[in-house]
Amino acid sequence: MITYLDAICEAQAHALRDDPRVFIYGQDVGAFGGAFKATKNLAKEFPGRVLDSPISEDAMVGLAVGAAIEGMRPIVEMQFADFSTVGFNQIVNQAATLFWRTGVPCPITVRLPFGGTSGGGPFHSQSLETIYAHYPGLIVLTPATVEDAYSMLLEAVAIDDPVIFCEHKFLYRHLKAEKLPSEALPIGKARIAREGRDLTIVAYSAMVHDALEAATELAAEGWEIEVVDLRSVKPLDTDTVMASVSRTGKLLAVGESWPWGGVTAEVIARVASEGYGLLDAPPQRLNAKDTPVPYHPNLWAAHRPTVRAVAAAARKILRS
Amino acid sequence: MLSTVSEPSLATATQLAAFRFMLRARLLDDKFAALYRAGKIHGGVFIGRGQEALSASIGVSLKKTDVFAPLIRDAAGRLAFGETILDAVRTYLGSTLGPMRGRDGNVHRGRPQQGYLPMISHLGAMISVVNGVLFARRMKGISGTVGVACLGEGATSTGAFHESLNQAAVEKLPLVLVVANNQYAYSTPTSRQFACENLADRAIGYGIGAHTVDATDLSACLETVGGAMAKARNGEGPQLVVATLLRLCGHGEHDDANYIDPALKKSPLGRDCLKFAEEFLLQNKMTDAAQLAVWRSEALREIEDAVSQAQREPLPDPFTENWSAISSEHLNETHIE
Numbered sequence: 193m194i195t196y197l198d199a200i201c202e203a204q205a206h207a208l209r210d211d212p213r214v215f216i217y218g219q220d221v222g223a224f225g226g227a228f229k230a231t232k233n234l235a236k237e238f239p240g241r242v243l244d245s246p247i248s249e250d251a252m253v254g255l256a257v258g259a260a261i262e263g264m265r266p267i268v269e270m271q272f273a274d275f276s277t278v279g280f281n282q283i284v285n286q287a288a289t290l291f292w293r294t295g296v297p298c299p300i301t302v303r304l305p306f307g308g309t310s311g312g313g314p315f316h317s318q319s320l321e322t323i324y325a326h327y328p329g330l331i332v333l334t335p336a337t338v339e340d341a342y343s344m345l346l347e348a349v350a351i352d353d354p355v356i357f358c359e360h361k362f363l364y365r366h367l368k369a370e371k372l373p374s375e376a377l378p379i380g381k382a383r384i385a386r387e388g389r390d391l392t393i394v395a396y397s398a399m400v401h402d403a404l405e406a407a408t409e410l411a412a413e414g415w416e417i418e419v420v421d422l423r424s425v426k427p428l429d430t431d432t433v434m435a436s437v438s439r440t441g442k443l444l445a446v447g448e449s450w451p452w453g454g455v456t457a458e459v460i461a462r463v464a465s466e467g468y469g470l471l472d473a474p475p476q477r478l479n480a481k482d483t484p485v486p487y488h489p490n491l492w493a494a495h496r497p498t499v500r501a502v503a504a505a506a507r508k509i510l511r512s
Numbered sequence: 513m514l515s516t517v518s519e520p521s522l523a524t525a526t527q528l529a530a531f532r533f534m535l536r537a538r539l540l541d542d543k544f545a546a547l548y549r550a551g552k553i554h555g556g557v558f559i560g561r562g563q564e565a566l567s568a569s570i571g572v573s574l575k576k577t578d579v580f581a582p583l584i585r586d587a588a589g590r591l592a593f594g595e596t597i598l599d600a601v602r603t604y605l606g607s608t609l610g611p612m613r614g615r616d617g618n619v620h621r622g623r624p625q626q627g628y629l630p631m632i633s634h635l636g637a638m639i640s641v642v643n644g645v646l647f648a649r650r651m652k653g654i655s656g657t658v659g660v661a662c663l664g665e666g667a668t669s670t671g672a673f674h675e676s677l678n679q680a681a682v683e684k685l686p687l688v689l690v691v692a693n694n695q696y697a698y699s700t701p702t703s704r705q706f707a708c709e710n711l712a713d714r715a716i717g718y719g720i721g722a723h724t725v726d727a728t729d730l731s732a733c734l735e736t737v738g739g740a741m742a743k744a745r746n747g748e749g750p751q752l753v754v755a756t757l758l759r760l761c762g763h764g765e766h767d768d769a770n771y772i773d774p775a776l777k778k779s780p781l782g783r784d785c786l787k788f789a790e791e792f793l794l795q796n797k798m799t800d801a802a803q804l805a806v807w808r809s810e811a812l813r814e815i816e817d818a819v820s821q822a823q824r825e826p827l828p829d830p831f832t833e834n835w836s837a838i839s840s841e842h843l844n845e846t847h848i849e
């Protein structure tokens with residue numbers, strides 16, 4: 193069986209094998225194989241191309257941009273998404289503006305192990321897709337499946353623009369698949385993860401699985417829930433969301449990041465302004481609580497949307 | 513510490529070439545300042561008065577295949593590295609035929625694929641990008657190139673300065689970081705910027721080479737900067753050059769710099785490198801007044817021509833502008849207005 197984490201490691205091996213321009217740079221990614229083992233054995237298989245960096249997120253991304261200007265396709269691993277804020281300046285001001293300013297593309301991939309696992313606490317649990325999606329010039333990907341982790345990472349490395357690749361730490365070992373995919377939906381296309389006609393739940397990354405579980409729970413009560421997996425939050429496949437809402441008339445957007453602004457707000461805003469007539473109930477959103485991510489499991493489990501919370505929010509809309 | 517006029521130690525041709533770039537840069541900067549005062553420039557104007565000797569020394573010591581990340585006071589180095597006056601003027605005036613096409617302006621210009629990196633404003637951020645180009649070249653098996661990043665003393669207080677110097681040291685990259693200590697970061701004096709005696713001592717902490725130079729003296733700059741670059745090119749790892757001078761202008765043309773200590777202006781630091789170089793060349797009979805006058809009028813004519821040409825060129829048009837920040841057109845957002 194192949195895990196989501198294996199898929200990420202395999203995609204990188206594939207990219208390194210296929211393209212001499214690819215290299216990996218990050219803390220402990222070399223002989224050690226990365227804090228999560230996402231680069232296990234790669235340093236041995238690809239000598240000189242999987243390199244430990246100092247603890248310097250700003251300089252890590254800066255180096256990647258310089259290498260991209262010189263024609264390389266670097267993959268930067270952040271040890272945790274949370275630490276990418278130290279490299280934020282290089283990501284949003286250097287990488288994201290290069291093509292627009294100069295016409296020279298910036299094909300770097302920054303991998304962010306993100307999202308909650310209990311015990312992580314405020315600085316090892318953050319979901320940062322929203323802040324990166326806010327900046328023009330970045331592609332932001334949030335794969336929810338083993339297959340997407342593999343195919344989207346391969347596509348990320350091939351894209352000529354900077355990609356923020358958000359890989360969910362809970363999914364790393366939780367998700368398993370029989371084999372790696374041979375074909376995939378292109379980046380920019382959302383996926384209908386479950387068909388239904390009563391309510392659309394839009395989710396991405398780990399929340400897709402919570403939404404699917406909630407849908408199963410609601411099916412027992414006779415509701416047919418459609419689940420849309422965004423796959424990429426930027427670009428956001430508004431057409432697929434709108435088409436789903438046109439079938440169901442009801443919308444719940446679910447995200448693991450904080451409530452102020454963000455992906456769920458963006459989904460609601462687009463549907464409300466362009467698809468107002470399609471809705472027969474006020475669209476709703478469900479996010480984490482507006483506090484740092486707590487350490488203790490009792491608090492942590494209540495901080496992010498749970499299956500029960502998703503189901504409850506869905507029921508409220510369905511009964512309105 | 514300051515050298516007095518001495519016999520030329522470097523090839524006369526290099527000195528003269530560097531001097532011409534200094535002169536062209538001074539005249540170009542003066543033109544930008546004049547255009548600014550006339551309200552002909554959008555946004556700020558940032559000039560390098562007093563820093564031309566250091567900057568030109570960098571530019572003439574670089575080869576065309578090297579990497580250069582200049583900063584706001586490097587008109588001389590940019591010209592010496594190969595930037596045309598027209599590129600500089602087009603960027604300040606927003607011509608769509610310039611390298612930045614009106615999307616970015618003033619000193620934020622470059623041609624990355626020619627090793628000429630366009631600065632972003634965030635100070636310290638270009639150093640690691642130079643590292644990256646050098647790192648990639650090494651991966652590709654290209655050797656013998658160096659990269660220069662320029663910085664003011666104020667920017668040595670950034671985290672990016674530390675991260676990128678340490679990174680270059682760990683990777684033993686052929687980076688030369690040139691710090692122009694012009695005594696002020698905007699209005700902030702060095703006493704509020706750092707507490708060490710000499711910024712060059714920081715090199716010890718990174719395990720890299722250190723050099724200091726009087727930036728008002730062209731000969732000294734050519735020798736020191738050229739020497740540091742030779743070391744880097746020779747595989748001796750990163751080199752830190754700390755040059756001392758006084759900023760002979762405001763932070764930008766909006767700034768009258770009334771905070772500058774008059775004592776500093778009268779001190780040896782306040783010497784104008786262009787005047788001093790001119791005297792040096794004349795005293796040593798490396799050139800004469802007639803030749804200087806020709807260079808000056810040639811430069812002025814080129815600048816005037818560039819300005820009148822750029823003023824006639826198309827300006828950016830919001831209706832035909834491609835409002836997309838990514839190169840993968842198929843991944844552009846839809847449904848956004």
Ligand SMILES: Cc1ncc(C[n+]2csc(CCOP(=O)(O)OP(=O)(O)O)c2C)c(N)n1
Nearest residue numbers: 585633634635664665666667694696697698
């Ligand atoms: C990270 C960052 N903070 C603040 C600024 C605003 N700023 C622009 S230039 C400048 C002073 C720079 O001083 P110094 O590095 O000594 O260079 P100089 O202007 O003297 O050449 C400041 C504070 C900036 N550009 N980048």
